Amino acid sequence: MTTRTSDQTTPDPAADPTTDPATASVKTFESINPATGDVVGTHPVHGEADVHAAVERARATADWWAGLGFDGRQEVLTQWRGVITRRLAQLCDVVHQETGKPHGDAQLECALAIDHLAWAGSHAAKVLGRKRVSPGLLLANQAASVEYLPLGVVGVIGPWNYPVFTPMGSIAYALAAGNTVVFKPSELTPGVGTWLADSLREVVGDHDLLQVVTGYGETGAALCRAGVDKIAFTGSTATGKRVMATCAETLTPVVIEAGGKDALLVDEDADLDAAADAAAWGAFANAGQTCAGVERVYVHERVHDRFVDLLAAKARTVHAGVDVDAKIGPMTMPGQLDVVRRHVADALARGGRAVVGGNEAVGDRFVQPTVLVEVPEDSEAVTEETFGPTVTVRRVRDMDEAVELTNAGKYGLGSAIFTAKRGDDLARRLRTGMTSINSVISFAGVPTLPFGGVGDSGFGRIHGPDGLREFTFAKAVTRQRFKAPLNLTTFDRTPEQDTMVATLLLALHGRASQLPKLPRRPLETIRGRRRG
Numbered sequence: 001m002t003t004r005t006s007d008q009t010t011p012d013p014a015a016d017p018t019t020d021p022a023t024a025s026v027k028t029f030e031s032i033n034p035a036t037g038d039v040v041g042t043h044p045v046h047g048e049a050d051v052h053a054a055v056e057r058a059r060a061t062a063d064w065w066a067g068l069g070f071d072g073r074q075e076v077l078t079q080w081r082g083v084i085t086r087r088l089a090q091l092c093d094v095v096h097q098e099t100g101k102p103h104g105d106a107q108l109e110c111a112l113a114i115d116h117l118a119w120a121g122s123h124a125a126k127v128l129g130r131k132r133v134s135p136g137l138l139l140a141n142q143a144a145s146v147e148y149l150p151l152g153v154v155g156v157i158g159p160w161n162y163p164v165f166t167p168m169g170s171i172a173y174a175l176a177a178g179n180t181v182v183f184k185p186s187e188l189t190p191g192v193g194t195w196l197a198d199s200l201r202e203v204v205g206d207h208d209l210l211q212v213v214t215g216y217g218e219t220g221a222a223l224c225r226a227g228v229d230k231i232a233f234t235g236s237t238a239t240g241k242r243v244m245a246t247c248a249e250t251l252t253p254v255v256i257e258a259g260g261k262d263a264l265l266v267d268e269d270a271d272l273d274a275a276a277d278a279a280a281w282g283a284f285a286n287a288g289q290t291c292a293g294v295e296r297v298y299v300h301e302r303v304h305d306r307f308v309d310l311l312a313a314k315a316r317t318v319h320a321g322v323d324v325d326a327k328i329g330p331m332t333m334p335g336q337l338d339v340v341r342r343h344v345a346d347a348l349a350r351g352g353r354a355v356v357g358g359n360e361a362v363g364d365r366f367v368q369p370t371v372l373v374e375v376p377e378d379s380e381a382v383t384e385e386t387f388g389p390t391v392t393v394r395r396v397r398d399m400d401e402a403v404e405l406t407n408a409g410k411y412g413l414g415s416a417i418f419t420a421k422r423g424d425d426l427a428r429r430l431r432t433g434m435t436s437i438n439s440v441i442s443f444a445g446v447p448t449l450p451f452g453g454v455g456d457s458g459f460g461r462i463h464g465p466d467g468l469r470e471f472t473f474a475k476a477v478t479r480q481r482f483k484a485p486l487n488l489t490t491f492d493r494t495p496e497q498d499t500m501v502a503t504l505l506l507a508l509h510g511r512a513s514q515l516p517k518l519p520r521r522p523l524e525t526i527r528g529r530r531r532g
């Protein structure tokens with residue numbers, strides 16, 4: 001853990017909402033630059049009472065925000081986007097300091113986040129607004145409509161690896177859908193979360209549209225118990241299970257965006273230079289601390305050796321550090337170094353080979369790119385999320401085997417395929433929420449596409465129309481347009497009218513109800529079964 005806790009006496013508890021008036025003191029913790037060990041900032045550890053108070057304030061603001069309507073909300077979100085964009089360098093600096101990632105990478109995640117904010121604001125009306133739908137024939141006298149209404153207050157719990165992009169995938173969509181938000185950033189990146197909330201305050205003043213509560217896991221757990229209308233959680237699978245268990249106490253619905261072990265498939269007809277380049281970036285960018293980063297590669301046997309050479313050459317051009325040429329920064333969470341070390345050691349102990357990097361690549365703060373080959377499929381380096389700049393490469397007979405091995409894992413977040421012809425077919429067969437063909441992780445930057453996983457990678461969707469609907473409830477309304485000749489919802493219904501319903505049913509569905517023609521089983525099988 002890179003945070004330090006302390007107690008400070010505060011002179012005026014009433015002036016500081018984070019203060020517990022009973023003790024007139026506030027616990028604080030420090031966020032630390034993982035590359036240098038320097039203190040970046042000091043933040044309050046918000047307790048249960050603080051979190052409840054924040055949720056109450058958010059609830060008091062919810063009617064105002066929902067009442068602004070789609071146009072009013074879009075106006076606010078557009079202004080917020082402008083503030084973030086104009087201050088981009090400042091935000092990137094906080095991201096850089098708290099995560100250690102290079103400025104360019106910080107800018108890239110902020111750019112994508114701004115794009116999502118723009119899309120969510122400008123598409124909410126079309127996706128969520130009231131739509132007339134067909135009432136069907138039996139209730140043809142009704143006008144039917146559906147619209148998607150805000151839930152109220154959404155709690156967002158975020159990770160540290162993309163401290164702007166990842167939570168924005170929930171915050172932007174929840175706000176655009178008409179909810180207010182209480183956000184608990186990771187204990188490693190509280191400054192980024194606070195910066196985001198402060199920047200929105202510049203647009204909405206005293207309105208508690210987006211509040212940040214800072215602290216450790218207990219603060220997140222308090223948010224789960226605080227009576228919010230939904231929790232949008234992004235983080236590890238293990239914490240996701242704890243969040244679900246806590247939310248179950250109050251039947252609070254959840255979206256779980258959890259970890260991954262994404263595979264990249266390389267077909268025999270793929271552009272190998274492009275595949276190796278993308279594999280290197282997908283595996284090593286952000287020091288491998290990407291939920292949808294490439295952690296394993298399955299390569300057709302005809303091109304395997306050539307691909308490994310190209311990837312190894314690429315890996316050798318990338319190094320982790322703080323110098324200007326460093327393309328990747330430190331491991332943001334020191335505890336992750338042990339996980340990376342364990343996975344690499346396990347892979348090598350079981351007969352794997354490091355073509356680049358290896359055990360000695362794992363230092364005190366930085367991990368150098370590591371390419372592992374001939375690693376058994378039951379090694380931790382293949383089955384568990386490593387979350388470091390390491391990648392395993394395996395030779396496969398054909399793409400069928402690659403699909404089988406990809407789907408054998410417990411995670412199902414993203415995947416990628418490099419191929420000349422078979423992209424769509426292979427993508428459909430991969431049990432992952434998203435697939436990029438001839439690129440990696442592109443799906444995360446396309447605001448119109450839903451983002452989320454299956455299996456241990458979680459459930460629910462952020463981004464796109466699905467992401468907007470995730471923070472709403474569907475409201476169905478019927479309005480009787482005229483008195484129906486056949487009133488179905490009355491005790492005055494007569495036996496003759498019931499007969500009319502039966503006749504109508506037969507006319508509408510009678511043909512469909514004929515028994516389908518089932519494939520005939522061989523007579524012997526049937527006889528055999530009877531005898532058995």
Ligand code: NDP
Binds near residue numbers: 234238457
């Ligand atoms: P964690 O699961 O450790 O933490 C995620 C968030 O949950 C943090 O804010 C954390 O607070 C909070 N938290 C911890 N314990 C609890 C609890 N009991 N109740 C409520 N909240 C709690 O994940 P990391 O921050 O380490 O992030 C890395 C993980 O996130 C990786 O597994 C990665 O794959 C995944 N991820 C998934 C993404 C996706 O979209 N699918 C995107 C990005 C990352 P605190 O930090 O203070 O402990």
